[in-house]
Amino acid sequence: xxxxxxxxxxxxxxxxxRQRLLDVGAALLAEHGYADTTLRQVAREAGMKxxxxxxxxxxxxxxxxxxxxxxxTAVTDAFDEAVGHSRDTADPLVRxxxxxxxxLRALFEFGPYTATHVTAxxxxxKDVRSGVLPLRDAYEAKWxxxxxxxxxxxxxxxTNTPRVRRLHLLxxxxxxxxxxxxxxxxTIDDLANSIVELFWVGATNSAHSPALNTDRNSP
Amino acid sequence: xxxxxxxxxxxxxxxxxRQRLLDVGAALLAEHGYADTTLRQVAREAGMKxxxxxxxxxxxxxxxxxxxxxxxTAVTDAFDEAVGHSRDTADPLVRxxxxxxxxLRALFEFGPYTATHVTAxxxxxKDVRSGVLPLRDAYEAKWxxxxxxxxxxxxxxxTNTPRVRRLHLLxxxxxxxxxxxxxxxxTIDDLANSIVELFWVGATNSAHSPALNTDRNSP
DNA sequence: GTCTATATGTCGATAGAC
DNA sequence: GTCTATCGACATATAGAC
Numbered sequence: 001x002x003x004x005x006x007x008x009x010x011x012x013x014x015x016x017x018r019q020r021l022l023d024v025g026a027a028l029l030a031e032h033g034y035a036d037t038t039l040r041q042v043a044r045e046a047g048m049k050x051x052x053x054x055x056x057x058x059x060x061x062x063x064x065x066x067x068x069x070x071x072x073t074a075v076t077d078a079f080d081e082a083v084g085h086s087r088d089t090a091d092p093l094v095r096x097x098x099x100x101x102x103x104l105r106a107l108f109e110f111g112p113y114t115a116t117h118v119t120a121x122x123x124x125x126k127d128v129r130s131g132v133l134p135l136r137d138a139y140e141a142k143w144x145x146x147x148x149x150x151x152x153x154x155x156x157x158x159t160n161t162p163r164v165r166r167l168h169l170l171x172x173x174x175x176x177x178x179x180x181x182x183x184x185x186x187t188i189d190d191l192a193n194s195i196v197e198l199f200w201v202g203a204t205n206s207a208h209s210p211a212l213n214t215d216r217n218s219p
Numbered sequence: 220x221x222x223x224x225x226x227x228x229x230x231x232x233x234x235x236x237r238q239r240l241l242d243v244g245a246a247l248l249a250e251h252g253y254a255d256t257t258l259r260q261v262a263r264e265a266g267m268k269x270x271x272x273x274x275x276x277x278x279x280x281x282x283x284x285x286x287x288x289x290x291x292t293a294v295t296d297a298f299d300e301a302v303g304h305s306r307d308t309a310d311p312l313v314r315x316x317x318x319x320x321x322x323l324r325a326l327f328e329f330g331p332y333t334a335t336h337v338t339a340x341x342x343x344x345k346d347v348r349s350g351v352l353p354l355r356d357a358y359e360a361k362w363x364x365x366x367x368x369x370x371x372x373x374x375x376x377x378t379n380t381p382r383v384r385r386l387h388l389l390x391x392x393x394x395x396x397x398x399x400x401x402x403x404x405x406t407i408d409d410l411a412n413s414i415v416e417l418f419w420v421g422a423t424n425s426a427h428s429p430a431l432n433t434d435r436n437s438p
Numbered sequence: 439g440t441c442t443a444t445a446t447g448t449c450g451a452t453a454g455a456c
Numbered sequence: 457g458t459c460t461a462t463c464g465a466c467a468t469a470t471a472g473a474c
Contacts, residue, residue, distance in 0.1 A: 017458095032342065033252065033342045034254075035252065035253075035254030039451090040450090049459060049460080050449095050450085050451090051451085051453095051458080051460075051461090053451095054451070054452080055458075060449095060450065060451090123251065123252045123255065159417075160413045160416075160417075161405075164410075167395075168413070168417060171390060171394035172387060174394075175394050176386075179386055186380075194378070194383055195387070198387060198418065257467065257468085258467080258468065259466085267441085268440070268441060269467095270441070270442075270469085270470080272469095273468095273469070273470075275439090278468080
């Protein structure tokens with residue numbers, strides 16, 4: 001449930017060395033951006049000196065690339081799992097809600113790794129971006145296919161272009177990283193409900209769908 | 220129509236010195252962020268040397284603060300003008316559409332000054348942020364009041380909290396800076412339509428409102 | 439108003455001891 | 457694996473000539 005990001009290192013041993021650098025690097029990167037995150041800062045918060053980083057990584061860019069890669073892997077896995085669990089569900093609204101919830105959970109609960117894609121990716125060096133772009137494109141394609149399927153099922157109205165429809169939904173979810181506080185009174189599920197409801201009813205011509213549970217005390 | 224951002228300097232004279240630095244600084248800031256925008260770069264593209272900047276500004280932070288201030292003034296003026304022009308309009312959807320259009324026009328046509336608020340504000344030094352925060356809060360309050368009025372009129376459903384409603388709409392508009400190309404086939408008005416339609420129908424319980432003109436060839 | 443020259447600091451990265 | 461020490465590049469900012 002509260003599993004930490006899993007690096008290619010064998011699980012079971014407590015986070016040390018490389019893993020600590022990744023965790024700290026992701027946190028600093030998500031909060032301060034690429035340029036303002038210094039290796040000296042990463043090293044200090046990881047309990048070592050700046051020079052020691054180069055035993056684990058070849059460069060600052062490589063550390064950042066690895067953080068972004070792990071983050072995109074995490075949301076992609078969360079997406080696939082949610083799709084798998086809801087594939088037998090008839091109601092397309094429930095399916096949409098499941099993946100939105102999965103994306104938001106990854107964004108807020110998995111933590112800094114995924115958040116870096118919203119806050120730091122765009123201003124990272126070109127080499128870093130191009131190294132992670134295939135993973136990002138693949139993830140966006142998953143969303144595009146899902147929304148296209150919902151339109152094909154007649155569950156979503158075909159307003160706007162498919163691309164704009166996808167971008168609007170992803171913007172709604174990702175932008176929340178700048179203002180939503182998951183430790184506050186509103187839960188992540190509340191946020192998922194508000195976004196799905198907005199997007200869903202907005203993209204279709206019909207009135208309220210009865211399937212969306214807006215009860216804030218649901219498990 | 221194509222008026223440039225007006226600095227506190229007297230209008231009429233061609234942009235020189237301080238104004239050129241502001242224009243270049245805003246452009247670089249919007250594209251590369253705060254930390255990656257160097258004064259050497261700003262000076263070079265403005266046709267002068269780095270040291271000369273300090274005749275016009277006391278520090279990099281002050282230049283950035285001024286850019287952000289001008290940007291927020293621009294969107295605020297655009298908002299007020301749109302509200303003034305549509306205040307006598309009965310249809311609340313038309314009023315909402317007018318301000319969304321005004322915000323997007325300021326974001327894309329006025330250019331880098333307003334875009335910096337989306338791309339660079341969050342990662343600017345604390346002193347810079349606090350120096351512009353009152354202007355930002357005032358602008359957000361305008362949107363909050365407008366949406367609250369629409370809810371009070373029964374034009375928008377009172378789903379979610381008022382704050383979340385406002386943030387979602389602003390997120391939809393501002394996030395488009397990362398992917399929308401105003402020089403492409405889709406116009407800014409098209410984007411405004413797509414956002415208003417999504418938000419409007421999504422936030423209300425009724426079906427399509429007949430007032431929104433979705434004709435892409437409207438003047 | 440703009441220039442040159444420079445002070446001062448911090449960054450990423452390397453080399454080699456332990 | 458982590459340390460110390462340091463190199464070279466580049467940043468903001470300053471001082472003073474023109």
